[in-house]
Amino acid sequence: MSAFIIRRLLQSVVVVALMSLLVFVGVNVVGDPVHMLVSPEAPQEEIERIIRNLGLDRPVHEQYLFFVKNALNGDLGRSFVFGEPALKLIIQRMPATFELAFAALLMAIVFGIPLGIYAGIYPDRVSSKLIMSGSILGFSLPTFWVGLMMIMVFAVMLGWLPSTGRGETVSLLGLKVSFLTIDGLRHILMPALNLALLKISLVIRLSRAGAREAMHLDYVKFARAKGLRESRVVMVHVMKNIMIPVVTVLGLEFGSLIAFSVVTETVFAWPGMGKLIIDALHNLDRPVIVAYLMIIVLVFVIINLMVDILYSILDPRVRIKDAGR
Amino acid sequence: MTAPGTDAPTLEVRGLATHFFTKAGVAKAVDGISFSVGKGEIMGLVGESGSGKSVTGFSIIGLVDPPGRVVGGEILFQGQNLANLDGEAMRQLRGNRIAMIFQDPMMTLNPVLRIDTQMVETIHAHDSSVPQQVALARARDALGEVGIPSPDERLRSYPHQFSGGMRQRVAIAIALLNKPDLIIADEPTTALDVTIQGQILYQAQKLCRETGTALIWITHDLAVIAGLADHISVMYGGRIVEQGPIADVLDRPMHPYTQGLLGSVPGHNRRGQKLFQIPGMAPSLLQMPEGCAFRPRCQIADDACLAEPLITEPVAGRHVRCYHPSDGGAGR
Numbered sequence A: 001m002s003a004f005i006i007r008r009l010l011q012s013v014v015v016v017a018l019m020s021l022l023v024f025v026g027v028n029v030v031g032d033p034v035h036m037l038v039s040p041e042a043p044q045e046e047i048e049r050i051i052r053n054l055g056l057d058r059p060v061h062e063q064y065l066f067f068v069k070n071a072l073n074g075d076l077g078r079s080f081v082f083g084e085p086a087l088k089l090i091i092q093r094m095p096a097t098f099e100l101a102f103a104a105l106l107m108a109i110v111f112g113i114p115l116g117i118y119a120g121i122y123p124d125r126v127s128s129k130l131i132m133s134g135s136i137l138g139f140s141l142p143t144f145w146v147g148l149m150m151i152m153v154f155a156v157m158l159g160w161l162p163s164t165g166r167g168e169t170v171s172l173l174g175l176k177v178s179f180l181t182i183d184g185l186r187h188i189l190m191p192a193l194n195l196a197l198l199k200i201s202l203v204i205r206l207s208r209a210g211a212r213e214a215m216h217l218d219y220v221k222f223a224r225a226k227g228l229r230e231s232r233v234v235m236v237h238v239m240k241n242i243m244i245p246v247v248t249v250l251g252l253e254f255g256s257l258i259a260f261s262v263v264t265e266t267v268f269a270w271p272g273m274g275k276l277i278i279d280a281l282h283n284l285d286r287p288v289i290v291a292y293l294m295i296i297v298l299v300f301v302i303i304n305l306m307v308d309i310l311y312s313i314l315d316p317r318v319r320i321k322d323a324g325r
Numbered sequence B: 001m002t003a004p005g006t007d008a009p010t011l012e013v014r015g016l017a018t019h020f021f022t023k024a025g026v027a028k029a030v031d032g033i034s035f036s037v038g039k040g041e042i043m044g045l046v047g048e049s050g051s052g053k054s055v056t057g058f059s060i061i062g063l064v065d066p067p068g069r070v071v072g073g074e075i076l077f078q079g080q081n082l083a084n085l086d087g088e089a090m091r092q093l094r095g096n097r098i099a100m101i102f103q104d105p106m107m108t109l110n111p112v113l114r115i116d117t118q119m120v121e122t123i124h125a126h127d128s129s130v131p132q133q134v135a136l137a138r139a140r141d142a143l144g145e146v147g148i149p150s151p152d153e154r155l156r157s158y159p160h161q162f163s164g165g166m167r168q169r170v171a172i173a174i175a176l177l178n179k180p181d182l183i184i185a186d187e188p189t190t191a192l193d194v195t196i197q198g199q200i201l202y203q204a205q206k207l208c209r210e211t212g213t214a215l216i217w218i219t220h221d222l223a224v225i226a227g228l229a230d231h232i233s234v235m236y237g238g239r240i241v242e243q244g245p246i247a248d249v250l251d252r253p254m255h256p257y258t259q260g261l262l263g264s265v266p267g268h269n270r271r272g273q274k275l276f277q278i279p280g281m282a283p284s285l286l287q288m289p290e291g292c293a294f295r296p297r298c299q300i301a302d303d304a305c306l307a308e309p310l311i312t313e314p315v316a317g318r319h320v321r322c323y324h325p326s327d328g329g330a331g332r
């Protein structure tokens, strides 16, 4: 087990190193930030001073090594725009994005699994067909459009929910969170649902497929032959086997929840990393872009690692195989 | 309703029919079979692959999967018609009074649940008042009974840590947990090696004699049945073609199909002779031949066989579905 984790850790380090190279080269090949920061009429010496200050006069590979050295010290450069450390800017906004992503994940599980299992167990009922049509809509409607519609219906027309911002936040372990206040909850409801829609649909499909398959498996039939109550057959025997693919996929999708929150955050003016990166892209704020991408890579790698570990907890067959290594 | 227990046989099946309504047509997997198994009796149910043995078992415990449905007949368990029971009453019988052991040991245990969980839940499904420790002790004893070494340790294992034979023994142990009155064992020893098989057979027999448990032993291996069962029902194409006390049927089979089956068993009084094989293949349930289902493969079939033969009782206690039953003994 531990050998397995160490191996996975080493792989992760290699992935992060490779990504840092790609990200850095990619970002430094596009555009010229100096034009954004300095008015074209500025004197030549002024422009050169700024270029030197930003370290943009050095060769790219030197810039990269410099970047790596600093990155290892937790310094991903200063935002050209804000003049503050890029990492700090991102970390400040991270809790908002993570809160949104977690809320969406929770919704995907809480709505997706029961609906999917229901549709899998009773595939011929009208309600099941409605659920499945709904999930197709969830897949195919563009997130930003659904977001706008939600705002129009629930904020503008009905006036039930606020349309922008995080609302009232409280401090939890030094992080600002919305979900502990009523006002915050009202604020997070729409954006979280908007972000979750795609994942709910995904989980519905996965759970339904899993449930349909499981209902015909011998061990589920055997569970019935043992005289177990239907509730236990479904909640334990069917569910435990569905959880393996669902957890794996959801875990991997959590990264994309964070990445895709860009759209939702923009629509709902949610003050998270997504909004920051959109602004940074507008201004070609390289350090912020690089820092954002590096953080996202790190998040993906960590999530993958955790999914692997969780997977081995859920599926005893994986656990044993690794113990033997 | 007859009072359960007294003189009613443990299980009486009358004219049971279970059909599968598939897109390609109606498959009459079980088509009007009758038999009965008394207290402490062992009935062998034999037949080729696809003859409807497993479907018979699932029909009795009420677990026929769609598109299949029991379409006719009666199943009386201790005198009580199971069709009159609601879902909950049927659930309480399953795994408690009627247990079934499935055919494929690799697939019957849930791969992600520990053995103890899968055993204890079987006890608690029928009596939630049993304390966990007591239930665990019962599970351990049941594992010991079917010959699983160091059962205490094995309780905490997962199914994939067992071999196929071991898994089948766990499944048998689960069936025994609640001391059922009827066990339907669907080819339970096929995955086991010969010594273990003998051990299990011996234990099954002992269980029936001592506790009065009735047993339906499904197999296509006549050699296994020979030393075990009291009587035997031979199935062909969803119907029972011959029925009777085991020794009589094996020594003097009346139906040409049974004779063929016996002929293809090595070592049955035929040392040195060439093994006989029934010509042709089992019929497709969707295109059953007209008249006697065995007619196309039968060496003595004639025009009479174009009409459906009925079950007759040429000798007391011996039932056969054939126009030309051998009188028994001839040629053997």
Ligand SMILES: Nc1ncnc2c1ncn2[C@@H]1O[C@H](COP(=O)(O)OP(=O)(O)OP(=O)(O)O)[C@@H](O)[C@H]1O
Pocket: B020, B022, B027, B029, B047, B048, B049, B050, B051, B052, B053, B054, B055, B056, B065, B066, B067, B068, B103, B220, B285
């Ligand atoms: N789910 C199903 N859908 C359609 N037909 C089915 C289904 N299950 C069983 N059948 C039909 O019932 C017939 C009898 O099946 P059954 O499993 O009872 O055979 P068996 O005698 O147990 O054979 P084996 O020795 O191979 O286990 C099959 O030939 C098949 O045509």
Ligand SMILES: [Mg+2]
Pocket: B053, B054, B055, B103, B186
């Ligand atoms: Mg079978």
